Amino acid sequence: MKRQKKVFVFKYQYPSSSFFFISCSSVFLLIMAASNLSTLCSSSHSKPSSFPLFNTQSFSVNSNTVFLNNTNSFQTLLSHSTHNPRYTLPLPCTKTTNTFASVNDDEKPREECGVVGIYGDPEASRLCSLALHALQHRGQEGAGIVAVHDNLFHSVNGVGLVSDVFNEAKLSELPGSCAIGHVRYSTAGHSKLVNVQPFVAGYRFGSVAVAHNGNFVNYRSLRAKLEDNGSIFNTTSDTEVVLHLIATSKHRPFLLRVVDACENLKGAYSLVFLTEDKLVAVRDPFGFRPLVMGRRKNGAVVFASETCALDLIDATYEREVNPGEVVVVDHTGIQSLCLVTHQEPKQCIFEHIYFALPNSVVFGRSVYESRRKFGEILATESPVECDVVIAVPDSGVVAALGYAAKAGVPFQQGLIRSHYVGRTFIEPSQKIRDFGVKLKLSPVRGVLEGKRVVVVDDSIVRGTTSSKIVRLIKEAGAKEVHMRIACPPIVASCYYGVDTPSKEELISNRMNVEEIRKFIGSDSLAFLPLDTLKSLLEDDAPNYCYACFSGKYPVQPDELKPNSLNKLDWEDAFNGSLKPIEDEVWARNQEAGNNIVSV
Numbered sequence: 001m002k003r004q005k006k007v008f009v010f011k012y013q014y015p016s017s018s019f020f021f022i023s024c025s026s027v028f029l030l031i032m033a034a035s036n037l038s039t040l041c042s043s044s045h046s047k048p049s050s051f052p053l054f055n056t057q058s059f060s061v062n063s064n065t066v067f068l069n070n071t072n073s074f075q076t077l078l079s080h081s082t083h084n085p086r087y088t089l090p091l092p093c094t095k096t097t098n099t100f101a102s103v104n105d106d107e108k109p110r111e112e113c114g115v116v117g118i119y120g121d122p123e124a125s126r127l128c129s130l131a132l133h134a135l136q137h138r139g140q141e142g143a144g145i146v147a148v149h150d151n152l153f154h155s156v157n158g159v160g161l162v163s164d165v166f167n168e169a170k171l172s173e174l175p176g177s178c179a180i181g182h183v184r185y186s187t188a189g190h191s192k193l194v195n196v197q198p199f200v201a202g203y204r205f206g207s208v209a210v211a212h213n214g215n216f217v218n219y220r221s222l223r224a225k226l227e228d229n230g231s232i233f234n235t236t237s238d239t240e241v242v243l244h245l246i247a248t249s250k251h252r253p254f255l256l257r258v259v260d261a262c263e264n265l266k267g268a269y270s271l272v273f274l275t276e277d278k279l280v281a282v283r284d285p286f287g288f289r290p291l292v293m294g295r296r297k298n299g300a301v302v303f304a305s306e307t308c309a310l311d312l313i314d315a316t317y318e319r320e321v322n323p324g325e326v327v328v329v330d331h332t333g334i335q336s337l338c339l340v341t342h343q344e345p346k347q348c349i350f351e352h353i354y355f356a357l358p359n360s361v362v363f364g365r366s367v368y369e370s371r372r373k374f375g376e377i378l379a380t381e382s383p384v385e386c387d388v389v390i391a392v393p394d395s396g397v398v399a400a401l402g403y404a405a406k407a408g409v410p411f412q413q414g415l416i417r418s419h420y421v422g423r424t425f426i427e428p429s430q431k432i433r434d435f436g437v438k439l440k441l442s443p444v445r446g447v448l449e450g451k452r453v454v455v456v457d458d459s460i461v462r463g464t465t466s467s468k469i470v471r472l473i474k475e476a477g478a479k480e481v482h483m484r485i486a487c488p489p490i491v492a493s494c495y496y497g498v499d500t501p502s503k504e505e506l507i508s509n510r511m512n513v514e515e516i517r518k519f520i521g522s523d524s525l526a527f528l529p530l531d532t533l534k535s536l537l538e539d540d541a542p543n544y545c546y547a548c549f550s551g552k553y554p555v556q557p558d559e560l561k562p563n564s565l566n567k568l569d570w571e572d573a574f575n576g577s578l579k580p581i582e583d584e585v586w587a588r589n590q591e592a593g594n595n596i597v598s599v
């Protein structure tokens with residue numbers, strides 16, 4: 001039986017644009033139809049609460065029943081394959097190129113993926129590649145771009161850095177004025193070509209490409225359900241489920257399929273979709289991961305994970321995609337829908353601490369300013385007699401500048417970072433990994449010798465980096481080494497797109513501050529207290545997720561992250577459901593001592 005859609009529509013009185021509010025079963029949609037793009041998107045940093053009031057008006061979608069609703073409850077409306085040859089869904093209109101390069105893997109918190117989408121620029125794929133360069137810090141495992149031209153999808157992707165994957169010849173294989181791109185760090189599914197995004201799929205009514213930043217916490221159960229209904233998966237990435245959900249949705253048009261798919265998703269997602277004629281950007285109702293919108297002088301609309309990508313391609317920042325918002329761009333203009341009623345957003349504070357570039361504005365705040373303040377607070381709350389302040393480059397630099405300024409002590413470059421070693425230098429064995437820090441960071445003896453040194457870093461995860469750094473600095477002749485960490489202790493794993501290790505592997509979960517100090521060998525150690533961090537954010541404090549510092553998860557993960565030491569390689573095998581085997585067969589196998597492990 002066809003699902004009956006109950007539709008609530010609100011029209012916003014706004015010159016040359018209309019805002020509608022719709023409810024599609026349990027999902028509420030706010031449609032903001034704009035005939036005048038410049039009018040619609042003229043806001044500066046739009047905050048969650050900046051949505052205007054709505055006036056009710058009947059509106060019918062697909063001839064279904066229309067219901068009126070009260071406007072007031074919405075006043076505070078709030079505000080993540082490339083197709084590759086192994087992808088076997090019907091893709092009659094897709095041309096694909098894969099590029100292979102080296103791939104690394106490590107056990108640090110991995111950066112976030114980065115996404116970009118461009119609508120209406122003849123150089124769409126070139127601009128996408130530039131934007132991906134700007135977002136490279138968010139993912140270094142793989143990169144890809146999908147462009148659409150004359151209803152044909154063209155895709156280039158590969159493992160490695162953007163510069164490894166794209167060159168002039170590759171970009172010339174991506175014609176068209178609309179494109180999406182992705183740089184990947186895996187959270188679900190291993191770091192292999194098959195999981196490099198964007199993914200492209202063909203379904204009954206056309207083709208769709210998707211790029212995702214985030215992590216679906218109900219991925220395994222969704223996948224199991226889809227597989228039970230006959231879906232055949234071609235990757236081991238959580239992102240693929242969204243394509244199956246869209247393909248199996250009974251709704252039409254495409255936009256409602258996206259909304260229907262999102263109804264089923266739990267967790268973090270900043271997504272960009274590309275169809276033959278549309279670019280769609282979606283941010284989950286909690287707004288865990290960032291997504292901004294901008295525009296180029298020629299009117300081309302750009303979506304990107306961070307404003308630094310907009311800056312690079314001369315696009316003017318217009319606003320954030322609000323938590324729970326679906327923004328659709330096509331030849332008729334821009335429509336905006338909202339997936340749910342008011343929810344307090346839970347934006348990732350770690351974007352400000354570590355992931356984002358300091359020149360970006362994330363969640364309406366300057367990352368540079370946040371980090372500088374974190375450093376200042378550390379200097380105020382955890383002062384120590386010292387001669388020099390140094391940073392662990394790169395992400396500790398701005399906080400160190402803040403610390404030095406506040407403490408009135410000179411900031412110096414006591415550690416030189418090799419830019420030929422990636423942000424996530426990886427080695428499979430701990431023994432070799434230990435060389436990683438040494439390879440990446442070299443001490444400057446002249447700065448450190450005989451000095452009492454304050455070292456500022458953004459975070460301690462397992463404690464590997466800190467312990468190596470303290471040793472390096474002491475070997476360079478420092479008299480004292482005082483570690484200052486510009487974030488609270490990380491005690492819980494992230495399920496929303498940050499590939500932090502399991503709880504058991506986090507040093508702050510196993511040791512108190514004094515024990516960590518002894519472990520890393522510093523003369524003193526201080527973290528930024530969580531309460532202080534919250535008070536710095538002032539009224540915005542409730543709008544952030546602190547789960548990695550508190551273990552309080554806004555969206556409960558369906559299952560706990562396995563200890564990476566026990567991670568199973570079959571995760572990437574195409575051998576059926578990834579859902580834990582919980583039935584009798586599993587019990588029998590266990591009794592029989594068969595080697596089947598539930599993760």
Ligand SMILES: O=P(O)(O)OC[C@H]1O[C@H](OP(=O)(O)OP(=O)(O)O)[C@H](O)[C@@H]1O
Binds near residue numbers: 396458459464466
């Ligand atoms: O306690 P650990 O497990 O060693 O992880 C913490 C370290 O990892 C990150 O550095 P990374 O090299 O990834 O990033 P960066 O180059 O941006 O500083 C972070 O800045 C810490 O230095």
Ligand SMILES: NC(=O)CC[C@H](N)C(=O)O
Binds near residue numbers: 080111112186216
């Ligand atoms: N870091 C991310 O945002 C990862 C996106 C997606 N979950 C993947 O593993 O590819």
